[in-house]
Amino acid sequence: MIRLLSDFAALDRYAHATHGQDMSSLDTLARLEATIATRRAADPESSYVAKLHAKGLGKIAQKLGEEATETVIAALTEDDKALTGEVADLIFHLMVLLGARDVPFAAVLAELDRREGVSGIAEKAARPKD
Numbered sequence: 001m002i003r004l005l006s007d008f009a010a011l012d013r014y015a016h017a018t019h020g021q022d023m024s025s026l027d028t029l030a031r032l033e034a035t036i037a038t039r040r041a042a043d044p045e046s047s048y049v050a051k052l053h054a055k056g057l058g059k060i061a062q063k064l065g066e067e068a069t070e071t072v073i074a075a076l077t078e079d080d081k082a083l084t085g086e087v088a089d090l091i092f093h094l095m096v097l098l099g100a101r102d103v104p105f106a107a108v109l110a111e112l113d114r115r116e117g118v119s120g121i122a123e124k125a126a127r128p129k130d
């Protein structure tokens with residue numbers, strides 16, 4: 001967990017230095033990641049995170065899939081408030097999945113940074129053909 005927090009601290013310094021922008025959204029995700037890491041060891045009777053972990057990676061992945069489906073349905077048929085709630089559920093379960101696999105969210109951010117400025121169309125066209 002200390003590593004997670006120091007990763008985010010480094011990202012925070014980087015973002016302020018390069019963009020000078022408000023990092024509150026990153027703070028929210030950093031806090032959520034730290035909370036999830038802590039709650040993994042809690043009592044499954046009183047912690048949803050612990051309950052999910054007790055059921056294993058398969059259950060966590062299944063929940064993420066369900067939340068993704070609910071997000072798609074909300075995007076197509078529900079209002080902005082409902083969609084916002086479903087996306088929050090989706091991101092929460094995504095963070096639980098990453099935690100279960102011990103993949104820090106900072107690694108995802110680093111991958112997005114690596115892709116920055118590379119068009120998806122150009123990247124796909126440059127893939128080796130089988």
Ligand SMILES: N=c1c2ncn([C@@H]3O[C@H](COP(=O)(O)OP(=O)(O)OP(=O)(O)O)[C@@H](O)[C@H]3O)c2ncn1[C@@H]1O[C@H](COP(=O)(O)O)[C@@H](O)[C@H]1O
Nearest residue numbers: 032035036039042046047048049050051063088089092093
């Ligand atoms: N952000 C969230 C969050 N978003 C959604 N959820 C829970 O995710 C669950 C998803 O709803 P479902 O109806 O699909 O769940 P369910 O019916 O229990 O699932 P099944 O048994 O049917 O599979 C609900 O229980 C929600 O309360 C969350 N639970 C926890 N958090 C965060 O995680 C922290 C730690 O939570 P605990 O581990 O519960 O203390 C909290 O303080 C929050 O910050």
